[in-house]
Amino acid sequence: MTLPATSITPDKPKRKLSLRSLLIIPFVLQIFAAVGLTGYISLKNGQKAVNDVASQLRHEMGDRLNLQVLNYLEKPYIAGQVIVAAAEEGQLDLSDFTKLERTLWRLVSQNTLEDVQIGLFDGTNIALDTTLNDGIVSRLSDKARLPQRRFYKLDKQGQRIALLKTQAKFDPRTRPWYQVVQESGKPAWTDKPYVSSSYQSATMALSQPIYKSDGTLLGVQKSTFRLDKIHDFLSGLKVGQTGQTFIVDQLGNLIASSTIKQPYILDLKNEELQQIPAVKSESAVIRATAQAILDRFGNFNAIAQNQQIDFMLANQRQFVQVSAIRDERGIDWLSVVVVPESDFMAQINANTRTTILLCLGALAVTTALGLLTSRWITKPILQLQKASQAISSGQLDQTVQVQGIHELESLADSFNQMAGQLKGSFIELETRVEERTAELKAAKLIADGANQAKSEFLANMSHELRTPLNGILGYAQILNRSKVLPMKERHGVEIIHQCSSHLLTLINDVLDLSKIEARKLDLAPKAIHFPSFLQGVAEICRIRADQKGINFLYDPDPQLPEGLFADEKRLRQVLLNLLGNAIKFTDTGSVALKVTVMENAEMEHHADPSTRWIKFRVEDTGVGIAPDQVDKIFQAFEQVGDRQRQAEGTGLGLAISQRIVQLMNGQIQVKSQPGVGSDFWFEVELAIATDWAQQNSLTTGKQIIGYEGQRRSILVVDDRWENRAVLVNLLEPLGFQLTEAENGQIGLEKIRQSQPDLVITDLAMPVMNGFELLKQVRGADDLQHQKIIVSSASVAQADQQMSLDVGGDDFLAKPVEVSELFKLLATHLNLEWTYEMIAERDAQSSPTTASQNSEETMIPTRAELKALLDLAQKGNLKRLREHLEQMVHSNPRYADFASEILQLAKQFRAEEIEDLLKQHLTEEADV
Template sequence: MEQIVNKKQFKFTLDWTVLISAVVLPIIGYTLIYLSKTLYFKDGAIACWPTGGVYLAAMLRLGYRIWPAALLSEFTINQLLFSDGKLSTFIVNTLISPVTVIDVLVTTFLIHRIIKRRNPLERSEDIFKFVLLLIPSPLVTNTYGVTVQALAGITPWASFGDVLRNWLIQGFTSYLVIIPMLLTWSQRYVDKQKSLKKFAELGCLLLLVIIISWTTFSSGYPLEYMLIPPLIWAVFRFGQRESTTLVFIISVIAIYGTGHGFGSFAKHSVVLSLFLLQSFICVVALTTLILSGVINENKKAAAKLKRANDELEQRVEERTLELQQAKIIADTANQAKSEFLASMSHELRTPLNGILGYAQILQRSKVIPEKEHKGINIIHQCGEHLLTLINDVLDLSKIEAKKMELHPKDFHFPSFLQSVVEICSIRAEQKGISFDYRLNNQLPIAICADDKRLRQVLINLLGNAIKFTDTGGVTFKVEVLENGMIRFLIEDTGVGMAPDVMEKIFLPFEQVGSSEKQIEGTGLGLAISHKVVSLMGATINVESQLGVGSTFWFDIEFMEAKEWTNTHNTQKGTVIGFESEKRKILIVDDRWENRSVLVNLLQPIGFEVLEATNGEEGLEKAIQEKPDLIITDLAMPVMDGFTMTKHLRELEEFENSLIIASSASVFDFHRHEAVLSGCNDFLPKPVQVEELFSQLQNHLQLQWIYEQSQKLATNSLYLAETSVMDIPPASALTTLYEAAQRCDVADIQAAVLEIERLDKKYKAFTEKVLFLADEFEMEAIVSLINIYIIDCN
């Protein structure tokens, strides 16, 4: 039923199309012919006959079904325009009308058959075919029409050639001018760039064409080909609709001017004038059509290329999304672990801030007995060890997140190397292989570097060498090269590697050697070491021979810390105040224990301390009290530290205020975010007294007042006596060194007794070690033994 209704509707639409065409086509045709008659030359000649172009454009757009309307239109126009009351004239007009319509039908069929496009003017190739297919149509129709008129006596046989030539050119001219304009105006047209500026440009272009045309064809100035640049402009800037309309306007003005004897085409011979005029119109129309076709092709090619690029980008995005999803799925477990470790380390650092903070506060107390001071020192030492473990967890999380950065500092280089050697030599001894440590005497005493990362690299390389060496031994060399760089070289007599394996050893999770050896590690050590050394500006080099052994080395230039000795050997004592007027510090933190630590550290040395529990309260107190410096936590309820800092920086009076961010999160992006929000510095939790006082001294330009203690004086005395002490051999110092590293006071005392049994001349040395152990100065014992072990070697 639905199909029947659709067919009826289609038939109804078809009938109305034919009916409307039967009314509209005669009106359009008659109007154009009447306009052409007004442009007649003096002897009645005409430059353009538009009816054929109108019928052909209508059939190309509406189809063959309008042929009755075209026939009716042609018959009506011929009878109205050329009827003189004679029967012969009526018969001639009647005979010419069907031939004209048949010729248009044939031409329409050929265009559809050969070009096969709804719009035959889209491509330059189609335009050439279209122009060639238009030539036969006026040739057949006009030859037939002139012959009929000659037979009827209307046209003399002597003028047959001139009349036929005129009819052919005027028919072809009308096709080139009328058809493109009607086709383009009948198409659906959407201008995506409508604007007042573009309409103004089109108006200026139209005015320019009219001025040039009128000047050319109303005077004797030969400026007719100056019209081509504006037409090219119209094609490029607007399109076929506007450019074909301009061609029509130019043609009308040219025909009018030439017909009235104006312009360079107006000659004494009407035939010559028509030939020049029609040639000009054809050249202008063809140039415009071909150029518009080329531009349309370029635009479509560009659009096609853009679509291809968009599709390619879409496919790339889809593929990238697939890979990202696959990577997310693969990394889910690791990411969850990293987030857990980061969260837990943050939660552990927060209470540890109170433990270490109050341990440091109690260490500065004058009312606590000496015996209790030792317990507090033990608490502090244990807290420091726990903090080191937590930092190691954070480092693991950073490595997995690929956000590892270097944090260089000054440190004693020989002691650092000796600590690495002690760790690795124990492993070598347990495995039953030799470990040879060769040190260059020209090494600097102190350097500036990231000691933790450098230790990580050396232990990884030395650990691999020991792991893959079953016979022979491992040699560790550190020397200064001629160019001032320091070379670290690890050589072993292990299993070695084949060339194809050496290319993959620095990739993550790549392991070499037997399966038993691979089980011992994760395959990340060399990859991490390679990354760290790259961050230091160097490259790990490797040479290996299968079954013989391997050699790893890298060269790095370190800055020598020349001031390290003075800085670390000058013991100034406890800070008890500062030399300036009283300073006001605002502490903003939602946890009372964190505020309490800072308050108890700062108030005793002369600072006026204010407290706030969140960013909003901190903002209000800062505006009211105008503190000299603000220390703020980052994560707080109501308003966090980032927001509070940004609000303060927006106020003119706080543009240059000193703000220090303090947080238990020590990830680098939190530090960067704090700086971007306007903070001057970052103080990690747990708060270390030395770092806190260092930042206060730097930002507030303070001069500290120190208290020299009796213990420091006694330590200085013992250090002064170092040069006259007899030192035990390295074999005896090893046990003492290991006990000091473990912070085991009982084992230290046992090791001292063993040394005293060796010889009484070591009594000064053992008393010094016992004194330091009694004060729980484990780092001092380790540093002291490091120096003596190096000297003994």
């Protein structure tokens, strides 16, 4: 049996691991962790072993190098000691240069010394050395020829065979090797290498004193040591695979290197030698090693004992051993052994690669085994899953056969039993659902019929009530514009206007509730001058409070923005409802309206600089609301409190206000205590408007008495004579030429005959209604551009939109509001109105009336006066005029105050305006 899939879609589950993954992952992780941990430990142990071996090798190589270098340096000392001892004991006669020459020749020819030289205290001198070109050469300065020095070439038997050259002057006592011993009195090396002309290489000289039997200095014996022999030893010393060694003095200058044969700059012609610092060596390894030693110890002479350091070169770790080479005759060098880590890590890295390959192999094997195992286990489970999915999609004829695993066989049997039971339950449920569906359809038809009837009733009721109200409110507005109407009759007309407006408000409340139920209540934000808007609301409520004998307090935040985007009508509706309720239920004390800008600290989520969070609060000292009644006040047709006050309203105001505030993303909240009072507030986020002045019609404080330009003709099409009369009596005194038509057919004929500048037509009319009239006009080629305003008591959004869709240029709701009518006329006829100031009109009234009006003249609040003064001090008279006109628009009682300042502003008399405003501020402070 197949049933439709259920329409209830469960929440999408979070992604979880599959059973196959749960079976495979543990195997893989265990093997991988075991092999990986083993490899990691092996690598760490190998690295530790490498570090230990490297440390031992460095230490051993350093000791071996130092020992060999000291042995080299000891050889000239020992050979020299033989000569010194023989001379001091009298075995060697230093005055017989012939025998002395023969003795020294034997030492040099047998390679016992590289060369030997003896300088005596009387300036005589003898020296033998092996040159590159002439073999063994003897240099003599005897007493007979002092200070002359002669150079002889000797043969293989030590006999002179040729005079090579003669040096005019030579005194050994002026030489550094003589003076160093003369000063110290003991054997000593020269302080730095020098150039040997005989060997054409760098050498060091060891000098030893020869004393007479009385202890006075007889002379100095000097032996030379060639530094390139140290290079020969270092280059033959194998340190790892690519290790290097070098020797530096305490100043960091190179003495010898395993890689550089001659680490000096030699000038053989002038016999000058320039040492090269290790940090400037041509070898990159030597440079980097020397720099690392300096970075570690600061300078070379700070190293007093053996040191080991590591550093990085070309992304490779280098092991360094620094050892001191010192003897008691003045040698103070440092030997450096550098071995790269890679020389030791080759096998370790190979083992690491092997370990990684083993890990990957184990991972592959365990993954394969896991896949096979999981497939064997999950295959029957997947069968159960597919069967379950089929059942969930309505296919109830499902059974599952599982073999091989005992637990899964039991699960399959239980599943088959469940599927059978579920199939029976679905059949029974389907029968019940069909029965309930039929009942719901019948109930829905009944409810839809009731809703349709209600909607039609409300629409008809609204239309029927608005039609007579159009005449009442229309003529009330016409009479209120009269210049000759006495004050008593004007007061009566005002009462008619207020009562009719109240009735219209009740009708709108019922329609708003209907819109709320149908979710069709929308907002139409526009730029408004916020302080003037609030001032207007406050003045309306102040009058009501004064009539009841209670105080009304209006406390605006000084930081309120001047312009905001808001649905002026709906926001005013909410505030007037809250304030009206507060005044209605307050007999003594006060009602307060507080409007503040909420700071960012209060609204943590507020980060948009183009908006402001505004908090509206209405507080009263009225009767309060019982706790069990608070939840009811926002329900439609619900009223709390005493019966007398309930009779004053419909119970719709708060329900509609709450919905309006919710559309503004806010919520009306309340705190109340019976006998103490109530506190209503809501918070909304409103966008800042910078062009509020341009978007509001600034005809404030003025009454339209005509328009500029040629006379305009208007055709009024309406089947009700009273509706036509209202428009005729409103517009003819302003200079318009009015024509009337009783239905659309007559209206169409008159349009064709006279082609008026504007047509104002009703919708519901006999013979031809307004919709058909619009279609006929728009269908005619010569009438397509005819301006037509639709004016109807059918104010439903659908009717308004339909009238615009079939060709209407705009919509004017009945009862007609004069200000809205004038606004539409100015828009569609491009009119420039002419005005009469309210103050001028009042001046034309009777003396009694003028006196009464002067008593009603109102001075703005201190905050408004300060704002006006600020504009005047800045010289912004245009903005000052706009501000005054907004104030008069919100409260006509400001007209007398505004007219005087406006007159001064027209004459650009800013200083007089400042004086006048300061005078009002002073008077208010005195009060």
